[in-house]
Amino acid sequence: MDQARVVAAVEKGLFIDGKWVDATGGRTFDVVNPATGQTLCTVADASPEDGRAALDAAVAAQPAFAAMSPRDRADILTRAFELLHERVDDLALLMTLEMGKPLAEARGEIAYAAEFFRHFAGEAVRIDGGYQTAPAGGARFLVTRQPVGPCLLITPWNFPMAMGTRKLGPAIAAGCTSVIKPAPQTPLSMLALMDLLVEAGLPPGAVNCIATTDAGAVIEPMIRSGSIRKLSFTGSTGVGRKLLEQCAEKILRTSLELGGNAPFVVFEDADLDEAVDGAIAAKMRNMGEACTAANRIYVQSSVIDEFGRRLAEKMSALKVGPGTEDGVNVGPLIDAAALQKVETLVADAVSRGASVLTGGSAPGGDGFFYPPTVLTGVPRDAEMCDQEIFGPVAPLTPFDTEEEVIAAANDTEYGLVSYVFTNDLRRALRVAEALETGMVGLNQGVVSNPAAPFGGVKASGLGREGGSVGIDEFLETKYIGIKM
Ligand code: NAP
Secondary structure, X not given: OHHXXXXXXXXXXXXXXXXXXXXXXXXXXXXXXOOOOEEEEEEEOOOHHHHHHHHHXXXXXXXXXXXXXXXXXXXXXXXXXXXXXXXXXXXXXXXXHHHOOOHHHHHHHHHHHHHHHXXXXXXXXXOOOXXXXXXXXXXXXXXXXXXXXXXXXXXXXXXXXXXXXXXXXHHHHHOOOEEXXXXXXXXXXXXXXXXXXXXXXXXXXXXXXXXXXXXXXXXXXXXXXXXXOEEEEEOXXXXXXXXXXXXXXXXXXXXXXXXXOEEEEEOOOOOHHHHHHHHXXXXXXHHHOOOOOEEEEEEEHHHHHHXXXXXXXXXXXXXXXXXXXXXXXXXXXXXXXXXXXXXXHHXXXXXXXXXXXXXXXXXXXXXXXXXXXXXXXXXXXXXXXXXXXXXOEEEEEEEOOHHHHHHHHHOOOOOOEEEEEOXXXXXXXXXXXXXXXXXXXXXXOOOOOOOOOEOOOHHHEEOOEOOOOHHHHHEEEEEEEEOO
């Protein structure tokens, strides 16, 4: 009953210039519930012409939006923060239906998503500048900050609300208009957010939202149009690389939040229970479908058997099922391809000598379920050590020395986040400094926080989202030289 109601309540069109419109030719596509494999609803499928119309609306709205007072923009964000909390039950259910994560996690994501609006409401009214005497005297330097201009925002399916608000929060705070394109697997959360933003006072054209099944054909002309000034993309490294090349032509500002291959390092002096809980948090959040997911778990040889035993015991106690059911901890994977990928990676690791401590095979039946799985003795040349598993599989690999594990952890093109568990302060700081990642969790399995700078190095991306630097990505610095 509630499920049909929350899906029916969402507008299914394209949101352009403050109005809901159909896609060219009335094209639509299906949104599927991954827990059942059944279609939830259909939504408008944007064409390249629709993309152009959304871009034109963002460009037309830019001057007035930049001129809106910072306080007014902050008030929109604050009201949107409040509305997200007021509607958390319906929005969480909607997210669970389209994406699969358990309701408790969906509620957590709505709260996390809302926090970006609250954080950037604060940043909107603290955009700074400067006034300075030139070193030689005489002239003065006036430094001010202006919105970059119309932005293109592209998000993945794994955090359907938070990946959007993490971009929209700073864009709105800075005075940038935007076109946002959610992933076709999970467009409903972003579509629902559009009406909420209007209710919060957002003017027409300031944010436009188009879903499409033809991302390449719709997005590339927008990037090459010369009308947008910035791309902010969250998704895989492969697609990010391609978009960065497209952005080179017009020298667009780019923020890229890309893939990860997080090492999770447990030293023998760690509190093992804390490390097990940290591993479950880092591995099982979002069923392992997170860029921050622990992807390679290195455990010092003296404690690997005990760590594996405790982790397998806790992982096997997690309840798998549709995210809408009470008590479920682990929902389905996003689609059949994701399930197939996890099965293939596990089979590869086992064929190379890994042992299964728990889980290890899909139950079959409806939906794309895979059980929480712990593998031990995973060799470093297993395919899962080299790519994102994006599923509930924890691969344990032994190590002996600090030097050896640092080298292994850094032996990847990715550099988003790493996790270190140790009770030795000097070792903790030494290892945290040596790890080539943009973020490090020390004795904790979750690092995401809207008030902290989130982002990676190497092939995990460019720029940071959140924190006080998050708004910088949407601002240009202008210097005005004054002859006195
Ligand atoms: P993806 O395949 O790269 O897709 C991400 C978004 O880009 C989707 O909206 C997708 O739409 C779109 N897209 C794909 N090809 C495009 C093209 N040629 N032009 C324009 N847009 C295009 O990634 P995903 O599978 O959805 O998401 C999982 C990935 O995201 C993982 O690698 C994960 O690590 C990463 N991620 C990173 C962060 C972070 O903060 N670093 C956060 C979350 C996720 P279509 O689906 O229609 O192609």
